[in-house]
Amino acid sequence: xxxxxxxxxxxxxxxxxxHPSEPLFQRVLxxxxxxxxxxxxxSPFFILYAIFGLYPAIYxxxxxxxxxxxxxxxxxxxxxxxxxLWFHDPVFPATLLNMGLYLLxxxxxxxxxxxxxxxxxxTKQARRLSGFYRTMMILPYVLAPTVxxxxxxxxxxxxxxxxxxxxxxxxxxxxDWIGTTQWSLIAVSLVLIWQYVGYNTLIALAALTGIPPxxxxxARVDGCNAFQEFxxxxxxxxxxxxxxxxxxxxxxxFNMFAQPWLLTHGGPGYSSNTLIIYLYRQAFEVMQFGxxxxxxxxxxxxxxxxxxxxxxxxxxxxxx
Amino acid sequence: xxxxxxxxxxxxWFVVNTIFILLTVAFIIPFYYMTVGxxxxxxxxxxSSVSLLPRVPTLENYQTILSQYPVIRITLxxxxxxxxxxxxxxxxxxxxxxxxxxxxxxxxxxxxxxxxLTMMVPxxxxxxxxxxxxxxxxxxxxxxxxxxxxxxxxxxxxxxxQYIGSSVPEDLLDAARIDGCSEFxxxxxxxVPIIKPAMVTLGLILFMNAWNDYLWPTIMxxxxxxxxxxxxxxxxxxxxxxxxxxxxxxxATMAAWPPVIIFFIFRKQFIEAIMAGALKGA
Numbered sequence: 001x002x003x004x005x006x007x008x009x010x011x012x013x014x015x016x017x018x019h020p021s022e023p024l025f026q027r028v029l030x031x032x033x034x035x036x037x038x039x040x041x042x043s044p045f046f047i048l049y050a051i052f053g054l055y056p057a058i059y060x061x062x063x064x065x066x067x068x069x070x071x072x073x074x075x076x077x078x079x080x081x082x083x084x085l086w087f088h089d090p091v092f093p094a095t096l097l098n099m100g101l102y103l104l105x106x107x108x109x110x111x112x113x114x115x116x117x118x119x120x121x122x123t124k125q126a127r128r129l130s131g132f133y134r135t136m137m138i139l140p141y142v143l144a145p146t147v148x149x150x151x152x153x154x155x156x157x158x159x160x161x162x163x164x165x166x167x168x169x170x171x172x173x174x175x176d177w178i179g180t181t182q183w184s185l186i187a188v189s190l191v192l193i194w195q196y197v198g199y200n201t202l203i204a205l206a207a208l209t210g211i212p213p214x215x216x217x218x219a220r221v222d223g224c225n226a227f228q229e230f231x232x233x234x235x236x237x238x239x240x241x242x243x244x245x246x247x248x249x250x251x252x253x254f255n256m257f258a259q260p261w262l263l264t265h266g267g268p269g270y271s272s273n274t275l276i277i278y279l280y281r282q283a284f285e286v287m288q289f290g291x292x293x294x295x296x297x298x299x300x301x302x303x304x305x306x307x308x309x310x311x312x313x314x315x316x317x318x319x320x
Numbered sequence: 321x322x323x324x325x326x327x328x329x330x331x332x333w334f335v336v337n338t339i340f341i342l343l344t345v346a347f348i349i350p351f352y353y354m355t356v357g358x359x360x361x362x363x364x365x366x367x368s369s370v371s372l373l374p375r376v377p378t379l380e381n382y383q384t385i386l387s388q389y390p391v392i393r394i395t396l397x398x399x400x401x402x403x404x405x406x407x408x409x410x411x412x413x414x415x416x417x418x419x420x421x422x423x424x425x426x427x428x429x430x431x432x433x434x435x436x437l438t439m440m441v442p443x444x445x446x447x448x449x450x451x452x453x454x455x456x457x458x459x460x461x462x463x464x465x466x467x468x469x470x471x472x473x474x475x476x477x478x479x480x481x482q483y484i485g486s487s488v489p490e491d492l493l494d495a496a497r498i499d500g501c502s503e504f505x506x507x508x509x510x511x512v513p514i515i516k517p518a519m520v521t522l523g524l525i526l527f528m529n530a531w532n533d534y535l536w537p538t539i540m541x542x543x544x545x546x547x548x549x550x551x552x553x554x555x556x557x558x559x560x561x562x563x564x565x566x567x568x569x570x571x572a573t574m575a576a577w578p579p580v581i582i583f584f585i586f587r588k589q590f591i592e593a594i595m596a597g598a599l600k601g602a
Contacts, residue, residue: 035426037503041419042431044412045472049438052469056449057441063449117343125336135587136344138594139351142583144532146554147572151354153557154565160368162353198347199594206595255444258534262557276444276535283448284539296445304440 064293081294095273105189107249114200122208137198149262152191181271184264188272191259200245207241243314247307254303275299358570365565381570390545398549401466402530408471409526410519417480418511435474451539465540483518521593524586528579549575
């Protein structure tokens with residue numbers, strides 16, 4: 001559907017309605033009457049968004065230029081919140097590093113596991129039970145992050161947690177998953193993968209089943225084996241959907257809060273801290289509203305940058 | 321040769337299905353652990369041996385949380401807020417979706433793209449100004465603080481526009497107009513019956529998101545009587561002295577089951593919705 005087609009229809013309709021002799025006021029009134037239903041139907045979104053989205057977004061920037069605590073803006077300090085956050089705050093680079101690790105531990109495995117499981121589920125060996133598998137895979141997705149966190153705190157417990165009992169059963173030492181700096185970030189990542197890998201699998205599966213089987217038939221005639229089929233047909237055709245998964249997961253990682261907050265509090269120390277946890281603590285534990293707003297603006301810039309980067313990278317790959 | 325082929329076939333069948341069975345077990349175990357654990361005694365949960373079923377099933381955990389916290393009220397809060405958010409979203413999103421899909425008006429495509437652009441700013445990034453706004457409205461500890469800001473979302477509009485664009489024929493709308501239907505009556509009598517399946521799927525996603533939300537409720541609500549179930553579970557999980565292991569699992573079970581039941585009833589639509597969302601993203 002081209003936008004041009006639509007607008008040309010509107011123009012021809014307008015010409016029939018408009019009489020140049022009419023005064024402007026009446027023409028505006030007529031115009032309003034003609035389109036009022038459409039504008040009324042879409043207005044709730046724009047009104048609500050203006051109040052609860054756009055205004056806070058602009059206000060966020062203003063707050064971030066002040067040292068506010070509680071009510072009112074407080075003193076104007078220019079960019080000093082940002083300067084402190086980016087250059088002088090030791091927690092911020094540590095948290096950024098965590099975000100990089102989270103991206104590595106969550107986005108990469110989740111994208112490839114999603115693809116791998118979808119390919120397996122699309123085989124004729126799995127077809128008979130695939131309805132059952134799909135339901136079970138998506139079950140964690142339905143559960144509240146709070147519920148999952150409460151359960152996993154116990155499953156990760158160093159003495160009675162089932163994960164550790166399993167490790168013990170195969171002769172490995174117990175691990176204090178959420179209580180040690182070297183494991184906490186991995187423990188949180190594993191929970192997120194566990195919760196959302198089924199979702200990615202379904203998305204990849206939908207794209208896989210959309211590939212016309214004739215392409216594979218043709219490849220088989222040309223003598224391709226299964227691995228060549230995967231590398232030469234499946235992977236290139238799946239690239240847009242893999243990118244979509246990676247971008248969605250990246251946005252999710254940047255905005256995750258409940259699981260790391262409830263599992264580890266971002267700790268021990270700052271070992272599993274996330275940007276949103278940092279924002280939350282600055283805003284609602286230390287009441288540094290200006291500083292927290294600066295973190296919020298930074299999160300937005302980072303998310304936009306990363307999504308943009310992933311899309312541009314993919315474009316670069318596909319033109320080569 | 322034939323035998324070898326058949327063996328090979330069986331092996332590949334066995335390997336693929338074993339992988340999925342093991343995964344299924346991994347996906348269910350935490351859920352199972354929670355549901356069963358709610359009926360276990362404290363020392364049984366904290367014992368270092370796996371007990372698949374409670375040795376002495378007890379309702380004590382449930383009795384404790386029911387007597388110490390307004391759990392019935394909290395559950396009703398969850399239902400009320402989730403249903404209100406879902407209903408408002410379905411109504412507003414389908415109206416806007418209809419306008420974007422089937423009405424002609426100046427600026428239509430530009431406004432639609434603008435609405436999609438709004439998804440770029442995550443709610444988390446504007447937490448502080450939103451909180452200050454709510455405080456100045458005196459909306460802390462109110463239902464409207466959870467319902468109104470989430471009453472309409474760009475994703476729902478996008479979803480509805482796609483569905484209406486592919487399922488509601490323009491001729492049908494023209495026929496309704498010729499019959500003298502007002503635009504709203506046309507929406508209600510002609511469009512809504514057609515888009516019911518899309519309303520069910522979108523409604524499921526909205527309901528679950530509202531039910532499971534934690535960050536926004538934890539900022540808006542600090543009065544126990546206003547808590548939602550997932551907030552209650554989160555608070556209980558966070559403050560270790562509040563509840564013991566079994567009680568936490570009992571609370572988690574209460575918060576988990578309603579969306580899970582709804583999911584099992586509508587699992588086909590739910591899975592289709594996820595898979596359909598994918599195709600649009602590609």
